[in-house]
Structures are given as C-alpha cells and as structure tokens.
Amino acid sequence: MDITFTNVDYTYQANTPFQGVGLRDINLTIHGGSYTAIIGHTGSGKSTLLQHLNALLKPTAGTVQIGDRTITPATNNKNLKPIRQKVGMVFQFPESQLFEETVLKDIAFGPQNFGMSADKAHQRAEEMAELVGLPKETWEQSPFDLSGGQMRRVAIAGVLAMQPEYLVLDEPSAGLDPLGRQEMMDLFNKLHRENGLTIVLVTHQMDDVANYADQVVVMEHGQVIRTGTPREIFANEQWLVDKQLGVPKTTHFAEVLKQQGFQFEPLPLTEDELVTALLPQLLRQGGAANE
Known part of the structure; x- marks a missing residue:
C-alpha cells in the first residue's frame, strides 16, 4: 500500500484570525515496504505531515491517497477506522496514552475496540508483548510500575496489536537513555526487515537516518524541499548545516579525516x-612506515 500526497495544503484554524500554514503544496509518495525518515528543524511541518498519513488531519486543499482511499477536504470523518488500523501512529512519549490496569489489557484494548473477541485480543496481546521484548513477569503488572523504556514498549505493542501495514513514529526515542534508544531503533528495524512493516520515522538523530532509512524527506516551513536516499541527502554537509540540520557523526568524522589526508569516495x-574505507589506508600507512 502506497500513500501519496498530491498538491496538499493544510491550514491550522482556517478562516480565523489565528490561522497558520502547516503544509504547503506537498507532493510526495511513501511506498509500501519502505523505511522513510522525515527530517527538518522544529516547526517545519513534520508532525503535521504525519497526521495526514492516517487521516487524523484532512488536507485543506489537495488529496491524500491512502491505499484505495482518497482523503480530501470534504471527506467525512465516518468510516475512517480501516485507515487507522492500517496506519499505526506512535507519538512522542506514547506511554502517556497508557491507561489500563495491566500491560496485557492495555495492549489488547485496540483489537477489542475494533471488534476482536476478548480471548483473541488477549492472545494477540501476549504475542505483541513477546515481540517487543517485554518480560513475561511484567505482563500482569500495571504499566505505570515499569521503567520508561518498558512503558514505551507497551505503547508500541498496543499499536502493533492492530497489525498495521505502516508504523508511523514521531521521535520515538525522545527522552530515552542511549541504550534504550538503541534498543528501540533495533526493534523498529527488526519489524521492518522481518515483518515487512513500512516505517515512517520523524527524528533529529541523523545517525538513525543513515543506519536505517532508504528514503529521506527534508522539510522546511511546511514544504518538502528535498527527497532522496541518505547518501544523496548527506552528500552536502554545508547545505544541511544551513538548514539547521546535521550529518551522521561518522560522516562528520570522515570529513575531519579527509583534512588529514585520508581519501573517501x-x-x-x-x-x-x-x-571498510579506512582500514586499507591505515594498513598502507603502516606498511610504508615499516619500510
């Protein structure tokens, strides 16, 4: 399933003195099976774009094609449940949305809300809890008794229990320590590689973009200003700095090494x-020194 934006505008509080531009003339396709990273400085429109992926927001102008459904400014809010099931959203600090008495009940809530029997929802919850790496001893605990990283896993498991085709992640590692952040990113990559989930990731972590994404969307002032592979996007470090972004730490380090005579192409x-690129050069230097 692809999601395609065609000439999409979005205006907050339209036709009021407080209206503001959220998106302007977005033309973009996110292909099913891809891992897309969306980057841009704060206020560039990233989160607004995400909320159009499952019709939480509807365009002020233009269309968003979500599979076989076309979302327009006139689309009725009824009958959007199938879209919300296909496109699962994980917002920043998703653990703030937890509310049930136990971990399994929280994970099972979504499937039951969509009509699944209690027994099947419970079984699904166990499967998802195991998938995201929640220890069995936590399953009957209150989610509020868990660590921050475990609470986030509960929230993500609740989204995965809906068996979405897309997993949409808005700064999912915000507030986590380095180890917790790495565990989250490894989990999403595993879901993408082994379960075929389409991942859409908003992040300020350029290392994650380089390590996981196959498509990058750069936003500024509500517009898409560049798309490409990570290699294409990170090819011009100065352009990224000018856009208040950055490059992966590895790429920046390689730029420093270039100034010392190392070659990277x-x-x-x-x-x-x-x-891979540095080791042969170091070996050659070592051999020359021995001579």
Missing part, C-alpha cells in the same frame, strides 16, 4: 562503511 555514512 563516497563519504561513509555508517561505522561499518568507515571501517
């Missing part, structure tokens, strides 16, 4: 690429 984006 193309510039490495990940640690593995850096090691």
Whole structure:
C-alpha cells in the first residue's frame, strides 16, 4: 500500500484570525515496504505531515491517497477506522496514552475496540508483548510500575496489536537513555526487515537516518524541499548545516579525516562503511612506515 500526497495544503484554524500554514503544496509518495525518515528543524511541518498519513488531519486543499482511499477536504470523518488500523501512529512519549490496569489489557484494548473477541485480543496481546521484548513477569503488572523504556514498549505493542501495514513514529526515542534508544531503533528495524512493516520515522538523530532509512524527506516551513536516499541527502554537509540540520557523526568524522589526508569516495555514512574505507589506508600507512 502506497500513500501519496498530491498538491496538499493544510491550514491550522482556517478562516480565523489565528490561522497558520502547516503544509504547503506537498507532493510526495511513501511506498509500501519502505523505511522513510522525515527530517527538518522544529516547526517545519513534520508532525503535521504525519497526521495526514492516517487521516487524523484532512488536507485543506489537495488529496491524500491512502491505499484505495482518497482523503480530501470534504471527506467525512465516518468510516475512517480501516485507515487507522492500517496506519499505526506512535507519538512522542506514547506511554502517556497508557491507561489500563495491566500491560496485557492495555495492549489488547485496540483489537477489542475494533471488534476482536476478548480471548483473541488477549492472545494477540501476549504475542505483541513477546515481540517487543517485554518480560513475561511484567505482563500482569500495571504499566505505570515499569521503567520508561518498558512503558514505551507497551505503547508500541498496543499499536502493533492492530497489525498495521505502516508504523508511523514521531521521535520515538525522545527522552530515552542511549541504550534504550538503541534498543528501540533495533526493534523498529527488526519489524521492518522481518515483518515487512513500512516505517515512517520523524527524528533529529541523523545517525538513525543513515543506519536505517532508504528514503529521506527534508522539510522546511511546511514544504518538502528535498527527497532522496541518505547518501544523496548527506552528500552536502554545508547545505544541511544551513538548514539547521546535521550529518551522521561518522560522516562528520570522515570529513575531519579527509583534512588529514585520508581519501573517501563516497563519504561513509555508517561505522561499518568507515571501517571498510579506512582500514586499507591505515594498513598502507603502516606498511610504508615499516619500510
């Protein structure tokens, strides 16, 4: 299932003295099966774009094609449940949305709300709890007794219990320590690689973009100003700095090494690429020194 934006505008509080532009002339396709990262400085429209992916917001102008459904400014809010089931949203600090007495009850809430029997929803909840790495001893605990990282896993499991085709993530690692952040990103990558989930990720972490995404969308002032692969987007460090963004730490380090005489073509984006490009040069230097 693809999601396609065609000439999409979105205006907050339209036709009031407080109206403001959220999106302007968005033309973009997110292909099913892809891993898309959306980057841009604060206020660039990233979160507004995300909320159009499952019709939480409807365009002020233009259309959003979600699979076989066309969302327009005139689309009725009824009968949007199938879209919400296909496109699962995980907002910043999703643990704030937890409310049930136990972990399994919270995970099972969504499927039951969509008509699944209590027994099947409970079974689904157990499967999702195991999938996201929640220890069995936590399943009957209150989610509020868990660590922050575990609470976030409960919230994500609740979204996955709906068996969406898309998993939409708005800064999902915000507030987590480095280990917790890495565990979250590894989980999403596993879901993408092994379960075929389409991932859409909003992040300020350029390392995550380089390590996981296959498509990057750059936003500014409510517009898409560039799309491409991570290698294409990160090819011009100065352009990214001018846009108040950055490059992966590995790429920046490689730029520093270039000033010391090392050669990289193309510039490495990940640690593995850096090691592969750097090791032969270090070995040659070592051999020359021995001579």
